[in-house]
Amino acid sequence: MDFLKRFAKRLGFTLLTILAMSILIFFLVEIMPGDVAQTVLGQSATEESVAALRDRMGLDDPLHERYLRWAGGFIRGDLGESLYMRGVQINTIFWRKVGHSIVLAFTALLFYVPLSILFGVFAGVKEGKTPDAIISFVGLATMALPEFVSGIILITVFAVGLDILPITSVIPIGENLWQNLEILVLPALSITFVMFGYVSRMQRSSMVSVMKADYIRAAILKGMPRRYVIFRHALKNALLPTITIIGMNMGWLFGGLIVVETLFGFPGLGSLTMSAIKTRDIPLIEACVLFITFIFVFSTFITDMLYAFLNPRIRYKRGDV
């Protein structure tokens, strides 16, 4: 019952956040300096054609009407028409790029989640010893690097030096992502660099505290194999904070994708957002930013629910939301 109550409360707040963000994003982008219609048509456009475009885009309507029309379209799944690529419905390009980014994000997750949990557990078990010091130093260093710096280092080593992976992650015309899976490796590794530090540190510290618990010491003293105790007993309880940190960082991951995709020229949501900003394509900027926010807010919501569900102390207690 309490779980359901928490669920309803959180869901309500999540929806409210998205509503507030949509208003914020809309007004932020719409106050863009300069005449939008003029920008689209160029300086040589006649006054009549500018006026006609303004009329067609509804730019002369009051701001709140335009917001409602835009938000309404969004809810119905209509993202509007691109300004820069005239006549192109955003829906026709948007979802393919989002799909690419999701594949990239999952490839990165596949790399960094097992890697950081494994090293985090190892460091936690060896607390204070040399392996712990090395792992925590590496984590601290890679975590601090912006994604494009780790990307450049990876490109220099694997693409320029060893020449085993492509420098850019462009999909050739007429082919799809599945025919070019190797282009995912370096971008995903760049993200792994950054995330490894966060996740392994969290895993290490929760492992350290769990290993000191009475039931772990009892299991070891009872003569159970150490490996069994670590992976069956300790890890089970030490994973909860790690899951939270991974979920909470999903939004970060999508923010980081903008940088990584720009570096590698990967055709995803990130490079779409960047080119939308460069070309001042207002409807496209709004769609991209709102979608990134949406992913962030929902992954936080799902993480929170998962945490509550996995943690019996919250599941059975009155939740404090």
Added chain:
Amino acid sequence: MNTYLLQLKRSPRAIAGIAILLIWIIAAIAGPSLLPYTYTGMDMDNQMVAPGEAGHLLGTDALGRDVFSRIIYGSRSILTIALLTSLLSSIAGIIIGFTAGYFGGIVDTIFLRIMDILMAIPPLVLAMVVLGILGNSTIVGLTIIVSIAFTPATARVARGALLTCKSNEYVDAARIRGESHLYIMFVEILPNTIGPVIVEITARFAYSIMMIASLGFLGVGLQPPTPDWGMMVIENKSLIRAAPWTVLYPSLAIASLVIAISLFSDFVSKVMINEE
């Protein structure tokens, strides 16, 4: 003070971090006046020469500009902006977070909800969109926008720090003495939260460097011809095979600076936690 130095002595990582940071600060202050080249000076006879050749320590880029000089000049803007943003966002965070935490109740609830909403957009995305829309970023513009993007996070930290001190006796004593709210917040409570505040400022400094470098890389940071480390990387990315030094050295400059600051801030947070 002595105990800090003692702890510093025992931490080679922190010493390395501080040393690298100091080198960059000295380079930023004194470097440009010692350099043989300016950051826009184009050596037309020596385009894309390799490091060490023709009197160019780290080589030149496609326009014949000295990479080393551009990196030294670039350290000025990134250090200035990062220092200002970490200070500004921390000050703004303290003012907002303290007000919310101190008064509590409905003020606090509204504050928390607004911060939750603002934190739903990654700071990099927020800064990128605003800077992209406004165009032509200057040092002032960049500083203000990055500080705003950071403030929800710093305000939360400041609020948390205040809550740990709020119920102490000296706060009650000051209240009974009839001190004003402002006095209690900033004269009584602030000095007692200085530990977490310093930790936050140093950590924020590292984030700021990361953020400013990334914004420069995305092309919405400082505009050419001002040398900016992030911008140098994206400008020359296509040369990574032909002239890797034009891309690699600015990247390494960023890496050394952020890692140095992280090592330092990691040390600061450990010292402050030990103290409690």
